[in-house]
Amino acid sequence: xxxxxxxxxxxxxxxxxxxxxxxxxxxxxxxxxxxxxxxxxxxxxxxxxxxxxxxxxxxxxxxxxxxxxxxxxxxxxxxxxxxxxxxxxxxxxxxxxxxxxxxxxxxxxxxxxxxxxxxxxxxxxxxxxxxxxxxxxxxxxxxxxxxxxxxxxxxxxxxxxxxxxxxxxxxxxxxxxxxxxxxxxxxxxxxxxxxxxxxxxxxxxxxxxxxxxxxxxxxxxxxxxxxxxxxxxxxxxxxxxxxxxxxxxxxxxxxxxxxxxxxxxxxxxxxxxxxxxxxxxxxxxxxxxxxxxxxxxxxxxxxxxxxxxxxxxxxxxxxxxxxxxxxxxxxxxxxxxxxxxxxxxxxxxxxxxxxxxxxxxxxxxxxxxxxxxxxxxxxxxxxxxxxxxxxxxxxxxxxxxxxxxxxxxxxxxxxxxxxxxxxxxxxxxxxxxxxxxxxxxxxxxxxxxxxxxxxxxxxxxxxxxxxxxxxxxxxxxxxxxxxxxxxxxxxxxx
Numbered sequence: 001x002x003x004x005x006x007x008x009x010x011x012x013x014x015x016x017x018x019x020x021x022x023x024x025x026x027x028x029x030x031x032x033x034x035x036x037x038x039x040x041x042x043x044x045x046x047x048x049x050x051x052x053x054x055x056x057x058x059x060x061x062x063x064x065x066x067x068x069x070x071x072x073x074x075x076x077x078x079x080x081x082x083x084x085x086x087x088x089x090x091x092x093x094x095x096x097x098x099x100x101x102x103x104x105x106x107x108x109x110x111x112x113x114x115x116x117x118x119x120x121x122x123x124x125x126x127x128x129x130x131x132x133x134x135x136x137x138x139x140x141x142x143x144x145x146x147x148x149x150x151x152x153x154x155x156x157x158x159x160x161x162x163x164x165x166x167x168x169x170x171x172x173x174x175x176x177x178x179x180x181x182x183x184x185x186x187x188x189x190x191x192x193x194x195x196x197x198x199x200x201x202x203x204x205x206x207x208x209x210x211x212x213x214x215x216x217x218x219x220x221x222x223x224x225x226x227x228x229x230x231x232x233x234x235x236x237x238x239x240x241x242x243x244x245x246x247x248x249x250x251x252x253x254x255x256x257x258x259x260x261x262x263x264x265x266x267x268x269x270x271x272x273x274x275x276x277x278x279x280x281x282x283x284x285x286x287x288x289x290x291x292x293x294x295x296x297x298x299x300x301x302x303x304x305x306x307x308x309x310x311x312x313x314x315x316x317x318x319x320x321x322x323x324x325x326x327x328x329x330x331x332x333x334x335x336x337x338x339x340x341x342x343x344x345x346x347x348x349x350x351x352x353x354x355x356x357x358x359x360x361x362x363x364x365x366x367x368x369x370x371x372x373x374x375x376x377x378x379x380x381x382x383x384x385x386x387x388x389x390x391x392x393x394x395x396x397x398x399x400x401x402x403x404x405x406x407x408x409x410x411x412x413x414x415x416x417x418x419x420x421x422x423x424x425x426x427x428x429x430x431x432x433x434x435x436x437x438x439x440x441x442x443x444x445x446x447x448x449x450x451x452x453x454x455x456x457x458x459x460x461x462x463x464x465x466x467x468x469x470x471x472x473x474x475x476x477x478x479x480x481x482x483x484x485x486x487x488x489x490x491x492x493x494x
Contacts, residue, residue: 017124028135031140032107035140036373067430068422076429080185082146116156117332122345123344134328136283137280147187149183150189154193160176184247204224257429274323284323284327291309390483391462402459409462477494
């Protein structure tokens with residue numbers, strides 16, 4: 001084969017790879033457009049309203065704004081950067097902007113996954129197949145929230161650490177403090193990335209201690225490749241960077257409070273352990289087992305990867321929402337096991353990425369029309385999920401408050417009915433276990449509802465029609481029903 005023929009073959013292969021990449025990302029985008037998760041998430045609305053508040057006040061709140069019963073309690077807006085971006089998306093394009101923002105976040109996770117796997121394995125086709133499998137357990141079981149930024153930045157972090165370890169180039173990690181500065185102002189789970197880096201440093205320390213003690217192993221890698229002093233400086237710089245922002249060190253207080261929570265982890269479905277009632281859970285288990293096998297299959301075990309998979313499993317199998325925390329490291333370990341020093345498939349150039357983005361944008365526009373992803377379609381989706389008609393009724397009726405509301409609707413009411421500060425919403429870190437437990441017990445129709453001060457002091461009660469409390473209040477002489485539809489019911493105090 002002469003040089004011209006070889007060039008043509010390489011060109012055809014590259015075009016095929018780019019088309020495959022477009023098709024895979026278009027599939028992810030189609031699924032995201034179809035599910036409309038971006039506007040059906042009960043929590044997206046309070047995030048949007050907090051973003052509006054930050055822009056209007058040119059400050060980040062430190063108390064429970066927008067809440068009736070917790071307005072004076074301390075609260076940290078730990079995803080304020082995400083909320084500002086969401087608010088800007090809405091101000092530019094309305095509800096469609098919220099939808100587009102969610103789709104772009106989903107595509108960012110999907111593309112970064114492929115980028116990570118290609119960088120680690122050097123094999124384009126392996127990256128595509130492994131990426132498609134890895135998406136399945138978590139990408140479409142979660143709604144586009146600030147955690148999607150954590151997923152993206154976690155993948156960048158793990159790619160840099162694996163690459164630095166393989167190439168013995170600590171300079172690769174010099175970007176991490178800047179990355180953590182950004183991460184800490186987008187989402188609280190920067191702590192997972194800091195744990196990842198801290199574990200890497202800790203394993204390096206342990207390896208050096210074993211060397212000094214003259215303990216060697218034919219099974220484990222025993223020779224650290226990066227200078228410990230610079231690793232410690234990088235870790236320290238990353239920790240300091242997370243404190244640069246309007247929330248400073250208070251982010252760590254939020255992490256500590258979340259670690260003590262109990263009630264929310266047993267009553268919110270996405271915070272419960274895997275039930276293995278869904279196929280996604282078995283794919284996650286398969287990925288985990290494959291990753292342990294890939295690490296163990298090497299001539300010498302990498303103690304860092306083994307420790308990472310072990311700790312990530314302990315965290316991720318505790319709550320369904322953290323499934324990504326094992327799926328991403330598992331995929332990275334599998335990809336890295338196939339890495340070679342021979343010829344590697346290259347990543348996309350800037351021009352290729354621009355072309356990919358343009359083609360993908362056109363495809364998303366065409367697909368959106370077939371998935372009812374439009375202003376009207378999103379309006380219908382929101383109206384079918386949240387009490388739009390009931391709120392419109394209350395606006396006209398001018399019923400005096402204060403408001404008592406269903407737990408799942410608090411976030412939406414914060415945004416759509418701001419004249420009535422909510423009694424409860426999805427900010428579990430604001431209300432705490434005791435308050436959440438009281439609201440859920442009352443809404444479940446427990447006999448103690450008669451002594452619930454939050455309910456008894458309310459002038460208007462807006463509930464999901466299916467809640468037991470709605471049935472109980474319909475026969476309680478202290479309350480009178482003034483509105484109901486297929487979704488909601490409104491009571492006022494007699």
